[in-house]
Amino acid sequence: MKGPPPGGRGVTTRLRTAKGRSTASQKWLERQLNDPYVRAAQARGYRSRAAFKLVEIDDKARLLKPGARVVDLGAAPGGWTQVALERIGPAGKVVALDLLAMDPVPGAITLQGDFQDPAAEQAVLAALAGQADLVLSDMAPNTTGHAATDHLRIMALAELALDFALKVLAPGGGFVAKVFQGGSEKGLLEQLKQRFAAVRHVKPPASRKDSSELYVVATGFRPA
Known part of the structure; x- marks a missing residue:
């Protein structure tokens, strides 16, 4: 689309x-x-309008390849999981992980847990039966209305998601995370550029114009 x-x-x-x-x-x-x-x-039949953000990101970046193994962090309510399943086809695998219980998405493996917990990391790898080709994160903290505070909070969350991705990604894999526009992306971008061949920002049309959100897209993972 x-x-x-x-x-x-x-x-x-x-x-x-x-x-x-x-x-x-x-x-x-x-x-x-x-x-x-x-x-x-x-x-x-998508569970959220956010599903179209992933549709538009993937139309541009071509991340969701047939047969890929995908991890969707903070997956609830499951819109991104649905899109990933559609695009990777029956030969691929999607593991949806969220701290809260979510309704299962037919075709996906749904896990409940904290992605910072080593047990959750091991459960994801076991469910995938190997390393991931792509880690997705549309996670955002509860906003306070104070732009600087909200920016710092989402950047911290994105850095934690990246830390998880570095542990589970296969060589050549990709990473997508939501961030807010602001002044402290530099540290995250430096980490990404050290470990990925290409890094860019994408603001999909489905992201509301009055929102400061955008997505960092990194491809070509290089293990340490």
């Missing part, structure tokens, strides 16, 4: 303000109802 999802243009829905509903929740509901990616996700 390329470009915006079908149904991108349509009638704008406005909600009558319900008693007891805050202005913020009112705006959120209206945005959801008028979001073409939300409608397209529902039409295609």
Whole structure:
């Protein structure tokens, strides 16, 4: 799939303000109802609009190859897992790992645990029956509304995801992680450039324009 999802243009829905509903929740509901990616996700059976972010990243970077072994960190509710399964085909494997319980995704191996726990790392490798070709992370911490704090928190999470990826990736593998635009990506990028042949940023069209999120995409993993 390329470009915006079908149904991108349509009638704008406005909600009558319900008693007891805050202005913020009112705006959120209206945005959801008028979001073409939300409608397209529902039409295609994806569990979240975020699925289209991975679709668009992969259309550009060609990461999800048939038969690949993929790890989806912080996988709930499972939108990225669904896309990965579609693109790697029946010969591949997807392991979805989340700290919280999530509904199984048919075709994927769903694990519950903390990816920082060595036991979770071993469980992932056992489920894959080998090393991973790609590690995905769409994880983000709960935001505080303070841009500098939120940026530091997501960068710390991305660095932890990278640490996990370095332990489980096969030579030549890839890594994708969500980050926020800001001033402290330098340390993460330096680590990535030391261990991967190519590193770039991608902001997929499905990422809302008013969001500071973007994705770091690294390919060609070089083991130490």
